[in-house]
Amino acid sequence: MALSPTLRLDRVSFAYGMVPALADVSFALGPGERTALLGRNGAGKSTVVKLVTGLLRPATGAVWVGDWNTRAHRPEALARRVGSVFQHADQQLFARTLQDEVRFGPRALGLAPAEIDRRVARALAVLELESHAGEHPYDLPPAFRKLATLACALALEPTLLVLDEPTSGLDRALRARVARALLERAATGVALLVITHDLAFAAETLERGLVLDRGRLAQSGPLADLLASRERLEPLGLAPPPVAVLSAALDLPGRPVREADAVRALARAARVAGGGRSI
Amino acid sequence: MTRVALEHVSFWYPATSAPALEDVSLEVVGGELVALVGRVGAGASTLLLVAGDLAPRVVGGRLEGTVRFEGSDRAGKDGGRRIVLPSPWTQLSGMAFTVWDEVAFGPANLGWPRGEIARHVEHALALLEITGLNSRDPATLSGGELQRVILAGILAMNPAVLLCDEPTAELDPAGAQAVWRLLSALAREGKAVLVATSDLDALPDVADRVVWLERGRVAATGTAALLAGDAACAAGLGTTVAGVWRAAELAAPFPATVAAAVRRWR
Numbered sequence: 001m002a003l004s005p006t007l008r009l010d011r012v013s014f015a016y017g018m019v020p021a022l023a024d025v026s027f028a029l030g031p032g033e034r035t036a037l038l039g040r041n042g043a044g045k046s047t048v049v050k051l052v053t054g055l056l057r058p059a060t061g062a063v064w065v066g067d068w069n070t071r072a073h074r075p076e077a078l079a080r081r082v083g084s085v086f087q088h089a090d091q092q093l094f095a096r097t098l099q100d101e102v103r104f105g106p107r108a109l110g111l112a113p114a115e116i117d118r119r120v121a122r123a124l125a126v127l128e129l130e131s132h133a134g135e136h137p138y139d140l141p142p143a144f145r146k147l148a149t150l151a152c153a154l155a156l157e158p159t160l161l162v163l164d165e166p167t168s169g170l171d172r173a174l175r176a177r178v179a180r181a182l183l184e185r186a187a188t189g190v191a192l193l194v195i196t197h198d199l200a201f202a203a204e205t206l207e208r209g210l211v212l213d214r215g216r217l218a219q220s221g222p223l224a225d226l227l228a229s230r231e232r233l234e235p236l237g238l239a240p241p242p243v244a245v246l247s248a249a250l251d252l253p254g255r256p257v258r259e260a261d262a263v264r265a266l267a268r269a270a271r272v273a274g275g276g277r278s279i
Numbered sequence: 280m281t282r283v284a285l286e287h288v289s290f291w292y293p294a295t296s297a298p299a300l301e302d303v304s305l306e307v308v309g310g311e312l313v314a315l316v317g318r319v320g321a322g323a324s325t326l327l328l329v330a331g332d333l334a335p336r337v338v339g340g341r342l343e344g345t346v347r348f349e350g351s352d353r354a355g356k357d358g359g360r361r362i363v364l365p366s367p368w369t370q371l372s373g374m375a376f377t378v379w380d381e382v383a384f385g386p387a388n389l390g391w392p393r394g395e396i397a398r399h400v401e402h403a404l405a406l407l408e409i410t411g412l413n414s415r416d417p418a419t420l421s422g423g424e425l426q427r428v429i430l431a432g433i434l435a436m437n438p439a440v441l442l443c444d445e446p447t448a449e450l451d452p453a454g455a456q457a458v459w460r461l462l463s464a465l466a467r468e469g470k471a472v473l474v475a476t477s478d479l480d481a482l483p484d485v486a487d488r489v490v491w492l493e494r495g496r497v498a499a500t501g502t503a504a505l506l507a508g509d510a511a512c513a514a515g516l517g518t519t520v521a522g523v524w525r526a527a528e529l530a531a532p533f534p535a536t537v538a539a540a541v542r543r544w545r
Binding site: 016017019039040041042043088141142144165168169170172197199200234237238239242245250259260266270 | 318319415420421423424445449452453454456477529537
């Protein structure tokens with residue numbers, strides 16, 4: 001028997017009162033699959049997060065987290081399988097120290113103290129937050145509060161991580177920490193659904209791209225192909241990230257979209273071009 | 280002449296002993312767009328709060344040095360120093376049930392006549408391309424829509440000095456480009472625009488000057504070419520193109536933009 005997908009949306013529609021948000025959206029994520037959910041502002045991306053975490057129920061269609069239909073489970077029960085980070089960190093922090101904040105989720109799951117300690121330590125370590133463990137979340141700069149919410153989601157050790165703009169307000173070094181943490185979890189089979197406007201981060205970290213346009217699923221496919229194609233992105237309010245633009249402009253072989261690949265391709269092309277050229 | 284100037288400013292948040300800003304001097308005048316860049320915690324947000332007269336007046340703490348400000352009478356009795364905070368939902372008035380009323384909240388508090396409020400609100404909604412949202416409840420907007428609404432509310436007050444903290448963080452790429460074009464155009468109109476941003480790749484096309492902050496101090500000031508320098512790249516503050524060029528071990532100076540890279544490549 002084939003493994004059931006970690007997440008499946010089956011013809012999901014949703015509206016906020018009279019304002020339609022999603023129409024007939026279907027997709028599935030397998031274990032370990034690293035997926036970007038893209039689209040212009042107001043396309044319905046955050047609504048997907050609320051549906052997957054059980055904060056909203058679809059008007060029609062169904063959301064399946066493994067073999068659980070979200071209609072049949074409360075959000076706190078779904079948290080056993082879904083770890084989520086909202087767009088604005090301050091909406092989900094309330095404890096007195098960062099450590100207590102990260103402990104809250106695993107404690108609410110009723111885990112044994114030793115297991116709680118292990119998960120909290122692991123989540124803080126992968127994001128290099130150990131030295132801040134005793135600090136009050138609101139004494140931390142906003143960027144660190146953002147990392148704190150991600151640590152909370154990681155400590156649930158879910159099968160699915162749903163993250164809404166996990167890198168906004170982060171500098172390059174902190175974005176790299178987030179990327180490292182996500183790649184590490186995905187390698188253990190955790191599926192990722194990441195909403196982001198940071199297409200450079202997406203290119204470095206994720207492998208598949210879904211694009212919503214006015215509530216409908218407009219694109220689904222390999223992320224690198226999508227990010228390399230200005231023609232596919234622009235009608236959707238998106239633009240290729242700088243590495244993709246550079247690759248295209250210099251006609252680098254393979255048109256890389258990841259920075260490390262572009263560096264290799266550029267170095268090789270410069271060697272081939274040879275000494276006479278002052279590059 | 281519109282300007283905001285910090286002269287040898289140091290600032291301490293309440294109950295802290297290390298300064299968040301240390302001996303910072305910086306002047307932004309009408310007609311220019313200045314970008315503040317730095318790693319997280321370098322002091323860019325604090326500098327905006329000081330320049331905007333929110334620190335220490337509202338957030339508390341202690342300031343040494345001098346902050347000078349000359350605004351415009353047309354921007355309101357206080358001269359029109361306005362700030363766009365980083366997380367748009369923290370800046371919602373909470374007093375408005377439509378986007379139109381939210382954008383009108385600031386101008387109404389300036390005591391302007393009704394007709395003038397309406398004129399400024401309509402203009403700001405058009406500038407941010409959100410006229411279609413005007414009857415929506417702000418609470419139902421997406422993050423990016425909300426960011427445009429907050430910016431529109433500030434622009435509707437016709438500020439002389441515009442201070443923005445990560446104004447494109449919530450925006451889709453097309454929206455971010457539009458906001459950069461708008462901020463640049465506002466500077467050309469004579470406003471003084473100071474923007475803290477991590478969108479380094481956008482700056483070569485829009486910033487007249489870049490100020491690099493490091494641990495509360497000004498580490499360097501210059502044109503956006505600063506972002507293609509070896510030091511900036513090493514600190515994680517280079518543009519993407521400069522970083523790729525440097526990592527590929529091609530000769531300095533590194534190009535800051537794709538256009539500059541293409542010129543070098545030919």
